[in-house]
Amino acid sequence: xxxxxxxxxxxxxxxxxxxxxxSTAELLGQAHQFYERLEVERALPLLRxxxxxxxxxxxxxEQRVEAYKYLGACLTLAGKRDSAVLYFRAAIxxxxxxxxxxxxxxxxxxxxxxxxxxxxxxxxxxxVEPARVDPRTARVTFTIVATHAAVVQARLAPVGAGATAxxxxxxxDGARExxxxxxxxxxxxxxxxRYELAVVGRSRLTGTSDSARVYFDVRHxxxxxxxxxxxxxRRRLLPERIxxxxxxxxxxxxxxxxxxxxxxxxxANGDLGGxxxxxxxxxxxTAAVTGVVAFLVHRGHGAIPENVAANAxxxxxRDSTNASVRGRNASRVAATVLLVSPAAGEGTGP
Amino acid sequence: xxxxxxxxxxxxxxxxxxAAAQRTLTVAPLVSLAEHRVDAGFGVERSLGPILGxxxxxRFGPRLALAVRALGGSLFGSKGVLxxxxxxxxxxxxxxxxxxxxxQAGAARRAYSTKLGRQSWTLVGLGATAxxxxxxxxxxxxxxxxxxxxxxxxxxxxxxxxxRTATGLExxxxxxxxxxxxxxxxxxxxxxxxxxxxEQLSALTLLLKLRLR
Numbered sequence: 070x071x072x073x074x075x076x077x078x079x080x081x082x083x084x085x086x087x088x089x090x091x092s093t094a095e096l097l098g099q100a101h102q103f104y105e106r107l108e109v110e111r112a113l114p115l116l117r118x119x120x121x122x123x124x125x126x127x128x129x130x131e132q133r134v135e136a137y138k139y140l141g142a143c144l145t146l147a148g149k150r151d152s153a154v155l156y157f158r159a160a161i162x163x164x165x166x167x168x169x170x171x172x173x174x175x176x177x178x179x180x181x182x183x184x185x186x187x188x189x190x191x192x193x194x195x196x197v198e199p200a201r202v203d204p205r206t207a208r209v210t211f212t213i214v215a216t217h218a219a220v221v222q223a224r225l226a227p228v229g230a231g232a233t234a235x236x237x238x239x240x241x242d243g244a245r246e247x248x249x250x251x252x253x254x255x256x257x258x259x260x261x262x263r264y265e266l267a268v269v270g271r272s273r274l275t276g277t278s279d280s281a282r283v284y285f286d287v288r289h290x291x292x293x294x295x296x297x298x299x300x301x302x303r304r305r306l307l308p309e310r311i312x313x314x315x316x317x318x319x320x321x322x323x324x325x326x327x328x329x330x331x332x333x334x335x336x337a338n339g340d341l342g343g344x345x346x347x348x349x350x351x352x353x354x355t356a357a358v359t360g361v362v363a364f365l366v367h368r369g370h371g372a373i374p375e376n377v378a379a380n381a382x383x384x385x386x387r388d389s390t391n392a393s394v395r396g397r398n399a400s401r402v403a404a405t406v407l408l409v410s411p412a413a414g415e416g417t418g419p
Numbered sequence: 420x421x422x423x424x425x426x427x428x429x430x431x432x433x434x435x436x437x438a439a440a441q442r443t444l445t446v447a448p449l450v451s452l453a454e455h456r457v458d459a460g461f462g463v464e465r466s467l468g469p470i471l472g473x474x475x476x477x478r479f480g481p482r483l484a485l486a487v488r489a490l491g492g493s494l495f496g497s498k499g500v501l502x503x504x505x506x507x508x509x510x511x512x513x514x515x516x517x518x519x520x521x522x523q524a525g526a527a528r529r530a531y532s533t534k535l536g537r538q539s540w541t542l543v544g545l546g547a548t549a550x551x552x553x554x555x556x557x558x559x560x561x562x563x564x565x566x567x568x569x570x571x572x573x574x575x576x577x578x579x580x581x582x583r584t585a586t587g588l589e590x591x592x593x594x595x596x597x598x599x600x601x602x603x604x605x606x607x608x609x610x611x612x613x614x615x616x617x618e619q620l621s622a623l624t625l626l627l628k629l630r631l632r
Contacts, residue, residue, distance in 0.1 A: 315553075319553040322551055322553045323560070325551075325560060326560040326562070326586050326587065329562055329586035330587075330601045333584050333586065333603050334621070341458055341463050348622070349601045349623075351599075351601070351623055352587055352588070352599060352600065352623065353601075355599055356586075356588055359588055359590075363553055373556065373557075375557070
């Protein structure tokens with residue numbers, strides 16, 4: 070099992086620095102083989118070389134933590150408990166998530182490691198894993214750790230913004246998962262941007278404090294929204310009032326009808342005895358009066374009820390359509406999925 | 420008559436298919452006070468009387484319409500002039516070419532009957548109607564002019580010139596429209612034996628258009 074873990078560490082190293090780390094991984098592998106064969110005295114020099122400042126090759130954080138951890142394990146087996154505690158602490162300080170598998174290490178090693186945990190206080194947050202989370206049904210999960218019992222507070226905030234949302238406050242001892250529903254302190258869905266999860270802990274054993282933070286990006290995955298209908302411009306609406314000029318034209322139109330009636334009667338009847346004007350006069354008078362009345366009425370209050378009603382109907386139809394669009398958009402926004410990805414530090418975000 | 424039929428048929432065929440959903444039917448009962456004047460070389464003979472009737476209009480969409488009208492009444496002669504009955508059946512197709520202008524083609528069959536005899540008229544007309552809205556669209560001023568290029572009258576040669584012209588107002592009240600119109604038809608027949616026959620029919624008409632569907 071342990072060889073596999075070491076192989077994973079080696080494989081996880083970046084390709085570009087593979088050659089430089091090859092010696093470190095190779096040496097770590099040899100040390101591990103000695104440890105498995107209980108050849109502790111042969112393993113210890115190799116492990117010390119790796120953590121030595123004089124070691125010329127690159128050592129990743131994981132390799133260094135592994136070397137310290139096995140140094141502690143070896144020294145425990147060698148009966149050098151105080152030194153073992155020191156190396157275990159070195160491992161814990163570099164990675165507070167460091168732990169010993171009870172199935173692989175002896176009770177003495179576990180006890181020594183526990184002593185190192187009690188003497189060392191650190192809090193940490195595990196880097197955020199990329200995730201696609203529907204806030205309605207799932208949560209974004211963060212893992213925090215305190216090396217021993219501590220009062221811990223975890224708060225989440227958009228980078229560059231003051232408002233923070235408390236995620237957790239309480240006592241923990243070891244690792245703990247905390248869930249985030251995707252909402253900020255104002256109970257609104259976290260907008261797209263870069264976020265910081267800050268963890269502050271105070272040891273219940275030593276009273277010392279530590280903090281850690283991790284950054285991550287949030288993006289929204291939401292179905293395309295529909296546009297609402299724009300406001301009516303004046304050209305699309307019927308005139309609701311008659312202008313003074315239009316009112317004056319009404320007089321002209323009425324007089325036009327009147328004149329036409331008189332003209333028809335006068336021109337056509339000359340050679341048939343005349344005296345035809347009576348019926349034409351009726352229409353002419355009616356038209357003239359209509360034009361004048363229309364002018365007077367519309368000059369006073371020129372509302373056009375039919376147009377007002379038609380415009381109101383159009384506005385109501387538009388409002389109804391927009392309400393439907395807003396409803397559908399609200400449903401789509403409510404179904405927003407959060408895309409969470411790790412980030413290197415403070416920045417502008419996605 | 421044939422031309423009007425062709426136009427009416429084209430209007431129906433062309434407009435019916437795409438505008439089936441917009442087809443509307445309007446009926447308009449009408450009452451006229453008509454005066455008939457004839458000068459056949461013996462002075463002007465006048466007869467005056469009421470005419471009742473109606474117009475049914477089937478509109479095929481916003482542009483095309485087909486109207487059928489039926490009229491009938493009695494014209495009472497002035498002193499020494501015979502009373503006569505008049506009846507008319509006509510059809511007219513119209514096409515709206517601009518918001519304010521429609522072109523028409525139509526044909527009508529008209530009969531005058533007196534106790535002495537009966538005279539039938541066949542009229543074919545081509546015309547235009549201009550409508551101008553005012554008072555915010557609640558009222559329309561209407562001007563009509565129709566040439567009657569083909570008129571045949573039993574016992575007479577066709578007139579040299581014939582036209583019909585009218586003007587009036589239409590008042591829209593909800594779905595109904597009340598119309599008042601003055602119209603005049605004029606027929607100038609060719610001179611025969613030195614006598615030139617002139618004839619005209621004028622009317623003041625009230626009609627109420629009711630939209631049925």
